[in-house]
Amino acid sequence: MNSFLALQFTPPDVSFALIAPELIICVVGVVVMMVDAFARPNQRWVTGSISLAGLLAGAAATIWLWLSWDGASQAFNGMIVLDELRLGFTLVFLIVSALTVLISMVWVENEKLPAGEFHSLLMFATAGMMLMASGGDLVILFLGLEILSIATYVLAGFRRTDVRSNESSLKYFILGSLSSAFLLYGIALTYGATATIGGLPGTTNVAEIARRLNDAQYPPLLFAGAAMMLVGFGFKIATAPFHIWTPDVYEGAPTPVTAFMAAGPKAAGFAAFMRVFVFGFPFAAAASKTISGELHSAWVSVLVVLAIMTMTIGNIAAIVQNNVKRMLAYSSIAHAGYALVGFIAAGAASGVEQRNAAITAVTFYLLTYAVMNFGAFAVVQLIARAGDRRTEVEDYNGIGFRSPALALTLSLFLLSLLGTPLTAGFIGKILVFRAALEQGYVILVVIGVLNTAISAYYYLRLIIVMFFRERTTSWMAPPIPASIAIALVITVAGVLYLGLFPGQVINALQAKPIVTMSLR
Amino acid sequence: MGPQLSWYLALSAILFTIGVVGVIIRRNVIAMFMCIELMLNAVNLTFVAFSSFFQDVTGQLFVFIVMTVAAAEAAVGLGIIIAIFRNRESLDVDEASVMKL
Numbered sequence: 001m002n003s004f005l006a007l008q009f010t011p012p013d014v015s016f017a018l019i020a021p022e023l024i025i026c027v028v029g030v031v032v033m034m035v036d037a038f039a040r041p042n043q044r045w046v047t048g049s050i051s052l053a054g055l056l057a058g059a060a061a062t063i064w065l066w067l068s069w070d071g072a073s074q075a076f077n078g079m080i081v082l083d084e085l086r087l088g089f090t091l092v093f094l095i096v097s098a099l100t101v102l103i104s105m106v107w108v109e110n111e112k113l114p115a116g117e118f119h120s121l122l123m124f125a126t127a128g129m130m131l132m133a134s135g136g137d138l139v140i141l142f143l144g145l146e147i148l149s150i151a152t153y154v155l156a157g158f159r160r161t162d163v164r165s166n167e168s169s170l171k172y173f174i175l176g177s178l179s180s181a182f183l184l185y186g187i188a189l190t191y192g193a194t195a196t197i198g199g200l201p202g203t204t205n206v207a208e209i210a211r212r213l214n215d216a217q218y219p220p221l222l223f224a225g226a227a228m229m230l231v232g233f234g235f236k237i238a239t240a241p242f243h244i245w246t247p248d249v250y251e252g253a254p255t256p257v258t259a260f261m262a263a264g265p266k267a268a269g270f271a272a273f274m275r276v277f278v279f280g281f282p283f284a285a286a287a288s289k290t291i292s293g294e295l296h297s298a299w300v301s302v303l304v305v306l307a308i309m310t311m312t313i314g315n316i317a318a319i320v321q322n323n324v325k326r327m328l329a330y331s332s333i334a335h336a337g338y339a340l341v342g343f344i345a346a347g348a349a350s351g352v353e354q355r356n357a358a359i360t361a362v363t364f365y366l367l368t369y370a371v372m373n374f375g376a377f378a379v380v381q382l383i384a385r386a387g388d389r390r391t392e393v394e395d396y397n398g399i400g401f402r403s404p405a406l407a408l409t410l411s412l413f414l415l416s417l418l419g420t421p422l423t424a425g426f427i428g429k430i431l432v433f434r435a436a437l438e439q440g441y442v443i444l445v446v447i448g449v450l451n452t453a454i455s456a457y458y459y460l461r462l463i464i465v466m467f468f469r470e471r472t473t474s475w476m477a478p479p480i481p482a483s484i485a486i487a488l489v490i491t492v493a494g495v496l497y498l499g500l501f502p503g504q505v506i507n508a509l510q511a512k513p514i515v516t517m518s519l520r
Numbered sequence: 521m522g523p524q525l526s527w528y529l530a531l532s533a534i535l536f537t538i539g540v541v542g543v544i545i546r547r548n549v550i551a552m553f554m555c556i557e558l559m560l561n562a563v564n565l566t567f568v569a570f571s572s573f574f575q576d577v578t579g580q581l582f583v584f585i586v587m588t589v590a591a592a593e594a595a596v597g598l599g600i601i602i603a604i605f606r607n608r609e610s611l612d613v614d615e616a617s618v619m620k621l
Contacts, residue, residue, distance in 0.1 A: 139581075139582060153596050162607075169600050169603075170604055174556070178540075178559075181536075185563050187563075191578070192566065
C-alpha cells in the first residue's frame with residue numbers, strides 16, 4: 001500500500017519534446033483525414049501537400065533533437081529513449097515516407113483511389129515506424145510494430161478491385177499477424193523470465209532486461225523468449241527461412257506501396273530488432289560462463305546462419321524471375337541479408353565505439369537502400385502504367401533508345417543496387433562489410449562479396465534488355481509527372497551524393513557522444 | 521495443492537501450438553484468422569499467469585494492449601476478407617494463387 005501511495009504522488013515522467021517528431025506525424029495523419037473528409041473531389045492534391053509539410057516538420061523536430069543532443073536520455077519511465085540508434089533511423093523513415101508521397105501523388109489520381117485515406121494511412125504507418133525506433137520498452141516496440149503493420153496491410157490491398165492486390169494484402173495480413181503473435185509470445189516469456197531471484201517481478205524494459213540477465217530466475221524461458229522474438233522479427237525483415245511471403249506480397253501490392261514496404265517497414269524492423277537484441281541481450285565478456293554470455297553467443301551464431309541463407313537465397317532466387325517487381329522483391333531479401341551482416345557486427349562488438357560504428361553502418365546501408373530502391377520503383381511504376389500491367393522483363397525490351405532518360409536513371413539505380421563503385425550502394429556495402437571484418441567475420445564478408453557477384457547477373461540483365469534487345473511491339477515513352485520527376489531527381493542526387501561524398505552523412509550519423517544504454 | 525504457475529504456462533504453450541498448427545494446415549481464411557486469435561489469447565494467458573504470480577500489474581497492462589491491437593487487427597482482417605470475397609466468391613487460400621512462388 002505504501003508503494004502505491006508513493007507512486008501516486010510522483011509526478012509522471014512526461015517529456016513532449018522527446019516525442020515531438022512522433023506527435024507531429026500523428027497529428028498530421030489526423031489532420032489529413034479531416035481535410036479529406038471535407039475537401040472537394042478535385043482538391044485531392046491538398047492531402048499530399050499537407051503530408052509532405054508534416055513530414056518536413058517531423059524532420060525539423062528530429063534535427064532539433066539531434067542538435068540539442070546532450071547524451072542519451074529517456075522519458076515516460078523508459079518507454080521512450082533518445083539514443084544513437086533512434087535519430088538516424090527516424091530520418092530514414094521520414095525520407096522513405098516523403099518519397100512515397102511523391103511517387104504516389106499522381107498514381108492515386110490516375111487509379112481513382114481515395115488519396116486522403118492513402119496519405120493518412122501512410123502517416124500512421126510512419127508514426128508506427130518512428131515508435132519502433134524510439135521505443136525503449138517492449139510494449140512500445142510492439143505497439144509501433146502493430147500501428148505500422150495494420151496500416152500497411154490496408155495499403156497493400158489498396159487497389160480494392162484488383163485480385164492481385166487483394167491477395168497480396170491477405171498474405172501479408174496472415175503472415176504478419178502470425179509473426180506478431182510469435183513476437184508477442186517471445187515478449188511474454190521474456191517478461192516472465194526476467195523475474196529475479198531476489199524477488200523483483202519481470203520487466204519489459206529493454207535496458208532493465210539487459211541488467212537482469214544474470215539474475216534471471218528462469219533462464220530456459222529467457223532462451224525460448226529470445227528465440228520467439230527472433231522468429232517474429234525475422235518475419236518482419238524477411239530473413240531467409242521466414243521470407244516466403246515477400247515475393248507474393250511485393251508483386252501484388254501497388255508499386256508505390258511495394259517501394260514503401262521494401263524500404264520503410266524493413267528498416268523499422270531492423271531498428272526494433274537491433275534495439276531488443278543489441279541492447280537487450282548485449283555482449284558479455286565470459287561467453288560460456290554466464291547466462292547473458294550464452295544467450296549472446298547463441299543469438300549471434302543463429303543470425304550468422306540466417307544472414308548467409310538470406311543473402312544466398314535472395315540472390316539465387318532473383319536470377320530466375322521474369323517479373324521485375326518480383327525480382328526487386330528477391331533483391332530486397334538479399335539486401336536485408338547484407339544489412340544483417342552489419343547487425344551481427346554490432347551485436348558482436350565488445351566496445352561501445354565499435355558497436356556504434358556498426359549501428360551507423362547499418363543505418364547508412366538502409367538509407368542508401370531506401371534511396372536507390374525508391375528510384376528503381378519510381379521508374380518501374382512509370383513503365384508499368386495504369387493497373388501495374390507491364391512489369392515483365394519483356395516489357396523493358398529496347399526501351400533504352402526510345403526513352404534514354406528513364407532507361408539511364410533505372411540503370412544507375414540498378415548499378416547502385418549491385419554496388420558499383422561511385423554509387424551509394426558501394427559505400428553502404430563497404431561500411432557493413434568493414435564492420436563485420438573488424439569483428440573477425442571473414443566468412444560472412446566472403447559470402448557477401450560472392451553474392452554481390454551473383455547479383456550482377458540479374459541487375460545487368462535488365463540493363464542489357466533495355467539497351468540491346470529489339471522491340472517488336474510499338475512503345476510510347478510514358479509521360480513523367482512533375483512529382484515523380486522531383487522524386488527521381490532527389491533519388492539520383494542521393495545515389496550520387498552518398499556514393500561520392502558519403503563522409504558528411506556518415507559523420508553526422510556518428511557525431512554523437514558515446515553513451516551506452518545499459519550504463520544509464 | 522493449488523494450481524501452479526507451470527500449469528498455466530503449459531496450457532498456454534499448448535494453445536499457442538494449436539494456433540500455429542491451425543494457421544499452417546487450415547485452408548479457410550476465417551479458420552486461419554481464428555487460429556491467430558487463439559495464438560494471441562494464449563499469449564494473454566501467459567501474461568496474466570505471470571502477472572498474478574509476480575503480484576505485478578505490468579503483465580495485465582500488456583494484456584489490455586494486446587486485446588486492443590487484436591480488435592484493430594480483426595477489423596482490418598475482416599475488411600480484407602470481404603474485399604477478397606467480393607472479387608472471387610471463395611475463401612479458400614489454395615485458390616489465392618494468381619502469383620506463383
